[in-house]
Amino acid sequence: xxxxxxxxxxxxxxxxxxxxxxxxxxxxxxxxxxxxxxxxxxxxxxxxxxxxxxxxxxxxxxxxxxxxxxxxxxxxxxxxxxxxxxxxxxxxxxxxxxxxxxxxxxxxxxxxxxxxxxxxxxxxxxxxxxxxxxxxxxxxxxxxxxxxxxxxxxxxxxxxxxxxxxxxxxxxxxxxxxxxxxxxxxxxxxxxxxxxxxxxxxxxxxxxxxxxxxxxxxxxxxxxxxxxxxxxxxxxxxxxxxxxxxxxxxxxxxxxxxxxxxxxxxxxxxxxxxxxxxxxxxxxxxxxxxxxxxxxxxxxxxxxxxxxxxxxxxxxxxxxxxxxxxxxxxxxxxxxxxxxxxxxxxxxxxxxxxxxxxxxxxxxxxxxxxxxxxxxxxxxxxxxxxxxxxxxxxxxxxxxxxxxxxxxxxxxxxxxxxxxxxxxxxxxxxxxxxxxxxxxx
RNA sequence: GCCCGGGUGGUGUAGUCCGGCCUAACAUGCGGGCCUGUCGAGCCCGCGCCUCGGGUUCAAAUCCCGGCCCGGGCGCCA
Numbered sequence: 001x002x003x004x005x006x007x008x009x010x011x012x013x014x015x016x017x018x019x020x021x022x023x024x025x026x027x028x029x030x031x032x033x034x035x036x037x038x039x040x041x042x043x044x045x046x047x048x049x050x051x052x053x054x055x056x057x058x059x060x061x062x063x064x065x066x067x068x069x070x071x072x073x074x075x076x077x078x079x080x081x082x083x084x085x086x087x088x089x090x091x092x093x094x095x096x097x098x099x100x101x102x103x104x105x106x107x108x109x110x111x112x113x114x115x116x117x118x119x120x121x122x123x124x125x126x127x128x129x130x131x132x133x134x135x136x137x138x139x140x141x142x143x144x145x146x147x148x149x150x151x152x153x154x155x156x157x158x159x160x161x162x163x164x165x166x167x168x169x170x171x172x173x174x175x176x177x178x179x180x181x182x183x184x185x186x187x188x189x190x191x192x193x194x195x196x197x198x199x200x201x202x203x204x205x206x207x208x209x210x211x212x213x214x215x216x217x218x219x220x221x222x223x224x225x226x227x228x229x230x231x232x233x234x235x236x237x238x239x240x241x242x243x244x245x246x247x248x249x250x251x252x253x254x255x256x257x258x259x260x261x262x263x264x265x266x267x268x269x270x271x272x273x274x275x276x277x278x279x280x281x282x283x284x285x286x287x288x289x290x291x292x293x294x295x296x297x298x299x300x301x302x303x304x305x306x307x308x309x310x311x312x313x314x315x316x317x318x319x320x321x322x323x324x325x326x327x328x329x330x331x332x333x334x335x336x337x338x339x340x341x342x343x344x345x346x347x348x349x350x351x352x353x354x355x356x357x358x359x360x361x362x363x364x365x366x367x368x369x370x371x372x373x374x375x376x377x378x379x380x381x382x383x384x385x386x387x388x389x390x391x392x393x394x395x396x397x398x399x400x401x402x403x404x405x406x407x408x409x410x411x412x413x414x415x416x417x418x419x420x421x422x423x424x425x426x427x428x429x430x431x432x433x434x435x436x437x438x439x440x441x
Numbered sequence: 442g443c444c445c446g447g448g449u450g451g452u453g454u455a456g457u458c459c460g461g462c463c464u465a466a467c468a469u470g471c472g473g474g475c476c477u478g479u480c481g482a483g484c485c486c487g488c489g490c491c492u493c494g495g496g497u498u499c500a501a502a503u504c505c506c507g508g509c510c511c512g513g514g515c516g517c518c519a
């Protein structure tokens with residue numbers, strides 16, 4: 001049989017989940033980890049685990065080779081093995097079949113005790129799990145999160161590709177604390193100081209000036225905030241778009257349709273993995289409801305929350321609002337002063353801006369706006385917010401030579417994963433999360 | 442960063458309030474033994490733990506102070 005990778009005469013990799021009736025009576029080769037060993041004396045059951053599932057390897061003492069039998073019962077959990085044997089239909093076995101091995105090769109033994117139980121007989125705390133993430137990720141239920149995450153990213157790329165977006169990569173090492181607001185991580189850049197970028201915002205807009213018209217970027221963002229919550233990370237993945245010749249409503253439509261399509265495709269492509277996690281996905285209806293900032297404030301106030309108009313909504317206010325809005329919804333038309341300098345104020349009422357946050361319950365998933373494309377207004381807004389236009393050299397220049405009107409948003413991919421899978425902690429959605437205290441692994 | 446709660450075998454818990462009967466318990470694991478249909482296998486024997494530093498006391502896992510670490514809530518957060 002030809003190898004999928006090199007094309008040579010190599011036995012093709014077969015996963016446990018691919019074993020079917022056609023294989024009954026045939027000899028196959030499996031690779032994986034020893035998930036469990038059940039030694040009944042005259043009969044030994046091994047459970048082999050690979051990426052896609054499990055297979056029971058059965059060794060009846062009277063049937064298999066004596067040395068092989070002795071070797072199998074001495075195996076340690078999580079050792080890596082190769083099994084060559086016959087697939088036998090067996091109603092008493094899980095999935096209706098078992099493998100009677102002719103050969104078991106130990107490719108690598110595992111030490112004991114394990115840092116945590118892959119079988120999940122004993123739960124482990126998130127911190128212990130993250131300290132030993134490679135082992136934690138061996139749990140099908142945990143690995144499934146990342147199979148879904150893969151499908152989510154694929155779905156987003158497909159959606160935006162189909163709509164004519166150009167996927168780009170912008171610098172993550174930048175020269176100045178550009179936007180203000182959040183803290184940046186300083187780094188050493190040869191003889192100068194530089195920073196890790198907090199957002200691709202200024203570069204996305206620069207590409208509007210460059211005439212790209214529709215861009216997508218999926219990449220890391222860095223925030224040096226000392227927050228310590230279940231929904232913040234210091235390194236996150238942001239899905240960003242920027243579109244020319246549309247307003248904020250235009251990019252909100254891309255956002256809600258993209259989210260809906262992500263749900264559809266995850267349902268289509270990840271049925272097994274959703275099953276492992278135990279999640280039943282309901283595709284949200286579009287369009288998502290638009291709730292104005294004013295109305296949101298009103299809801300929170302009616303429930304007894306003290307909200308100052310003009311400020312960002314507090315966690316407690318958002319939780320009150322989420323009592324009425326559990327699914328996806330937009331909070332729109334935020335006070336101009338509460339949003340970044342590049343957000344476009346309404347001509348009719350400059351106190352509010354063409355801005356929106358996409359919410360899922362009380363958690364902010366994305367935020368965006370129509371941007372200011374006029375040089376003079378942009379400079380004025382920078383000054384209003386206490387920023388120095390001199391620090392925005394390359395960015396400001398792009399507004400002098402034909403910057404089209406444009407709008408865009410940034411969405412936290414990790415937050416979207418939380419929303420889709422109902423994860424209680426954002427760290428669950430990330431392979432190797434970076435938070436206030438965790439830099440390893 | 443603030444407030445509150447916590448740190449006990451590899452893992453997850455009990456014990457701490459009310460100091461002594463804790464030579465620290467249970468589950469899982471690990472080592473050994475028995476067992477031919479397990480799938481949370483079962484049974485028997487064994488192994489392995491009080492976060493660190495200081496203090497109080499005849500006596501500290503237990504009380505007090507400090508450090509480190511963790512959890513929950515909040516703040517900060519394009």
